[in-house]
Amino acid sequence: MADEWVETTIRELERWAERRDGRTDVGGARILLELAADGLGLRAAGELTPDGLDRLLLQEFPSMVAAGSDDVPAVLAAGHELVDFLADSGAVPADGAERLRVRLAGIEPEFAAAMAAADDLDQESAAEMLTRLMRADGVDPADEAAVRRWSDEFSALPEEEQVARISEMMFAAEDAVVGPVRLAPQEELAAQARGSGLTERIRGLAAWVAEREVTELTDDGGLTPEDAAAAIAELDAATTGAPEQGPAGTGGIAELTRLWRAAVSAAVLLVEDGRVRPGPALDAFAQGDDEAALTSWLAAFDAAVTPTVDPGDQVSVVEVVRKDLPGMLIHLYERPEPVPEDELFDLLFAHIEETYEISDVALLETTGRYAFTLAMEELVDWGVVRTDEEAGHALTPLGVWAVRELLLADGYRAPLVGDLAEAPAAEFLEGLVDHGEDTADEEIGLWLSRREPAEAAAELLAVMRDGTAGVRNLAAAVLHHAGPSAEPVVRRALEEPAARPYAALWLHAHGDDEIELNADEMMWIFTDTVAGLLESTEPQDAVAVALADAPADADLGAMVAEMWRVDHPDTAEVLELLGRHHPDKVVAKAARKSAFKARSRV
Numbered sequence: 001m002a003d004e005w006v007e008t009t010i011r012e013l014e015r016w017a018e019r020r021d022g023r024t025d026v027g028g029a030r031i032l033l034e035l036a037a038d039g040l041g042l043r044a045a046g047e048l049t050p051d052g053l054d055r056l057l058l059q060e061f062p063s064m065v066a067a068g069s070d071d072v073p074a075v076l077a078a079g080h081e082l083v084d085f086l087a088d089s090g091a092v093p094a095d096g097a098e099r100l101r102v103r104l105a106g107i108e109p110e111f112a113a114a115m116a117a118a119d120d121l122d123q124e125s126a127a128e129m130l131t132r133l134m135r136a137d138g139v140d141p142a143d144e145a146a147v148r149r150w151s152d153e154f155s156a157l158p159e160e161e162q163v164a165r166i167s168e169m170m171f172a173a174e175d176a177v178v179g180p181v182r183l184a185p186q187e188e189l190a191a192q193a194r195g196s197g198l199t200e201r202i203r204g205l206a207a208w209v210a211e212r213e214v215t216e217l218t219d220d221g222g223l224t225p226e227d228a229a230a231a232i233a234e235l236d237a238a239t240t241g242a243p244e245q246g247p248a249g250t251g252g253i254a255e256l257t258r259l260w261r262a263a264v265s266a267a268v269l270l271v272e273d274g275r276v277r278p279g280p281a282l283d284a285f286a287q288g289d290d291e292a293a294l295t296s297w298l299a300a301f302d303a304a305v306t307p308t309v310d311p312g313d314q315v316s317v318v319e320v321v322r323k324d325l326p327g328m329l330i331h332l333y334e335r336p337e338p339v340p341e342d343e344l345f346d347l348l349f350a351h352i353e354e355t356y357e358i359s360d361v362a363l364l365e366t367t368g369r370y371a372f373t374l375a376m377e378e379l380v381d382w383g384v385v386r387t388d389e390e391a392g393h394a395l396t397p398l399g400v401w402a403v404r405e406l407l408l409a410d411g412y413r414a415p416l417v418g419d420l421a422e423a424p425a426a427e428f429l430e431g432l433v434d435h436g437e438d439t440a441d442e443e444i445g446l447w448l449s450r451r452e453p454a455e456a457a458a459e460l461l462a463v464m465r466d467g468t469a470g471v472r473n474l475a476a477a478v479l480h481h482a483g484p485s486a487e488p489v490v491r492r493a494l495e496e497p498a499a500r501p502y503a504a505l506w507l508h509a510h511g512d513d514e515i516e517l518n519a520d521e522m523m524w525i526f527t528d529t530v531a532g533l534l535e536s537t538e539p540q541d542a543v544a545v546a547l548a549d550a551p552a553d554a555d556l557g558a559m560v561a562e563m564w565r566v567d568h569p570d571t572a573e574v575l576e577l578l579g580r581h582h583p584d585k586v587v588a589k590a591a592r593k594s595a596f597k598a599r600s601r602v
Helices: 004-020 026-038 050-064 069-089 094-106 108-136 144-156 159-174 186-194 197-212 225-237 253-265 281-286 290-305 317-323 325-333 341-355 361-381 397-409 425-432 437-449 453-466 469-479 484-495 500-509 519-534 539-549 556-565 571-581 585-601
Strands: 269-272 275-278 385-388 392-395
Touching: 004 026, 004 069, 026 050, 026 069, 050 069, 050 094, 050 108, 069 094, 069 108, 108 144, 186 281, 186 290, 186 397, 197 225, 197 253, 197 269, 197 275, 197 281, 197 290, 225 253, 253 269, 253 290, 281 290, 290 325, 290 397, 317 325, 317 341, 317 361, 325 341, 325 361, 325 392, 325 397, 341 361, 341 392, 361 385, 392 397, 425 437, 425 453, 425 469, 437 453, 437 469, 453 469, 453 484, 469 500, 469 519, 484 500, 500 519, 519 539, 519 556, 519 571, 539 571, 556 571, 556 585, 571 585
Parallel strands: none
Antiparallel strands: 269 275, 385 392
């Protein structure tokens, strides 16, 4: 629900429009005001500034409103009408309104470019979203018949359910990033792929097909019932007699179908014109190109680990567990240390309880444990998971590589340790956000090792001048690690307002006792820190972190009372947050008063 001030402003705007000619785009103005309230945190229309207008039209509007490049003139016209109203009503002084008009007049090219980029991204995102929904339902996007069936079923759903499913997937996509990992050399990975139990199984199936001289296939390219029965019997006959443990894994039709799909996906078997023959991957697995072997193995693994049941079908516990295998593998991927078996099973069991209607929880837990054990044994056999009876389960190097490849295919960001070493400072800092404590220091060390200290400092300080508060915070943390020879470059930055406080801190830490931050600079850094935290943290958490890092002897009440004087673009916003979230009521009240003074300066 929009803030009350938005509704009040809209009512006043409607009356103003009626007195003019009644043609004002009130609906367009409403959208801008609601975005200003929700996206910029404004609490009155009169708080809109040229910088806020930039954020409103270049960031908030393109990302939040379903509009296209054709709508740019109408949106800007609504903006001009809104500014005219704010000036006529006295909500914005005449000089402030003129600054807004000047910015509106010059922003069209940037706004049009932002809307065009958002439009392209929306189209790509829609296609990616549908693909992700298909995969979540066990549908292979390469299977045209399965895609058509899925599309028909999805289109038949009530509109509310379609929207709910898409919204759920979009919410998940916002967090579609996983932590950085290290990859083994390609030669080592290829050797593991060639020695994988999965490779052995699909090659065994291919050998059986060749020996039997299979010439007839079903309409969908699978084995006929007669050949399938023979494959199950003959391949199992060559094993220890436990169907689900045989080298071909063909304990039944479902198992054989999964293995067949893996072999065809890997190009170990080629199915063309209703016939089957050996494929090129057989040579790649035997010898030759490592990349080709990994590509074929990944295709087989993807087919084998991706559920094949149709939505709405009755499924066994084994199939339910297998449907959740990708989630378990991602969980292992994001954990640098082995995951205890009970923890992994509890995670699986909790997800199954949330997803399915369970009539007998105790029975499910028993049969689910058995199915889970079989699934983990299978992953071990494939060379994807390693198991330690005491420590638990972890991905092998091949497993890490394979899961990362599948995550990338699903649209995740899946960085590698060392990927940022050669990147420019801005790109490096953006990527560093994805790192946790266990890899961030290593990544910083690698980046700094590729540059002389003075060069690294110059890059970081250049980003500080033009970047956001969050970028400055991160750049300052990296700058702290630059060696003493960066001193001349850092000293020159004392002349630059956005970099000076951090440069002074660096110089003082590196032995210059004559450099001391004055009170205004300390307040500027505190403001910059909170504003930076707000870019990635909830407001109350940002305040809590900033307060925890503040000096123990700092008089915060006195500081916030004077913070309104700080020449920082986010001063008013930071003070308002302190007013809402500071635990000390006296300090909070002082912050609110200071925020009012800061707003009055604009």
